[in-house]
Amino acid sequence: MKGLFLTLEGPEGAGKSTQARLLAEWYEGRGREVVLTREPGGTALGLELRQLLLTQPMQPETEFLLYTADRAEHAAKVIRPALARGAVVISDRWLDSSLAYQGYGRGLRLDWLRAVSAGVVGDLRPDLTFLLTVPPRLGLWRARHRRSSDEPDRLEAEALAFHQRVLQGFLALARQEPERFVLVDAEKPVAEAVQRRIQKVLLERGLV
Numbered sequence: 001m002k003g004l005f006l007t008l009e010g011p012e013g014a015g016k017s018t019q020a021r022l023l024a025e026w027y028e029g030r031g032r033e034v035v036l037t038r039e040p041g042g043t044a045l046g047l048e049l050r051q052l053l054l055t056q057p058m059q060p061e062t063e064f065l066l067y068t069a070d071r072a073e074h075a076a077k078v079i080r081p082a083l084a085r086g087a088v089v090i091s092d093r094w095l096d097s098s099l100a101y102q103g104y105g106r107g108l109r110l111d112w113l114r115a116v117s118a119g120v121v122g123d124l125r126p127d128l129t130f131l132l133t134v135p136p137r138l139g140l141w142r143a144r145h146r147r148s149s150d151e152p153d154r155l156e157a158e159a160l161a162f163h164q165r166v167l168q169g170f171l172a173l174a175r176q177e178p179e180r181f182v183l184v185d186a187e188k189p190v191a192e193a194v195q196r197r198i199q200k201v202l203l204e205r206g207l208v
Contacts, residue, residue, distance in 0.1 A: 079091070080124065
């Protein structure tokens with residue numbers, strides 16, 4: 001059976017992790033092997049990089065390169081082997097997040113981000129990307145209220161204007177690749193309704 005690579009993208013508080021988990025359960029119920037993963041943090045090294053990325057101040061270029069190092073490990077040790085054996089890989093974030101956050105959000109050149117990334121992930125590309133959209137102000141409220149700590153992570157602590165640029169970046173990326181991106185309105189807090197929309201698209205496209 002052919003492997004399938006699905007990603008969930010979106011701003012803070014869009015519910016990506018919840019939807020990724022529900023989607024993994026759905027595929028497992030249909031008899032598929034599922035690898036549920038995330039960026040950063042999909043490998044042992046990635047977990048250490050995640051702690052640095054979410055807590056330590058750094059230059060935008062450094063931030064992108066650390067995300068790219070995580071992605072290199074993630075692709076080589078998790079995603080490619082799973083796809084090779086026919087599994088469904090569901091990743092909470094992938095390269096599009098770097099383009100949206102470090103490119104549109106931080107102002108780094110997109111052509112540089114893409115060139116560096118191409119040297120790391122090659123032709124590895126999601127079969128389908130679900131872009132969960134939510135107004136940044138609402139998304140940040142959700143993200144900060146679901147945390148056990150009162151301290152937001154470094155990205156959540158960014159100004160609202162930064163998160164607005166990130167969302168606009170995601171939408172721009174979706175316009176550039178309409179065949180890969182599926183926009184999903186995640187503003188309403190009913191996770192099951194969002195999941196039904198995702199499953200409907202997958203069934204219609206025969207990606208089961």
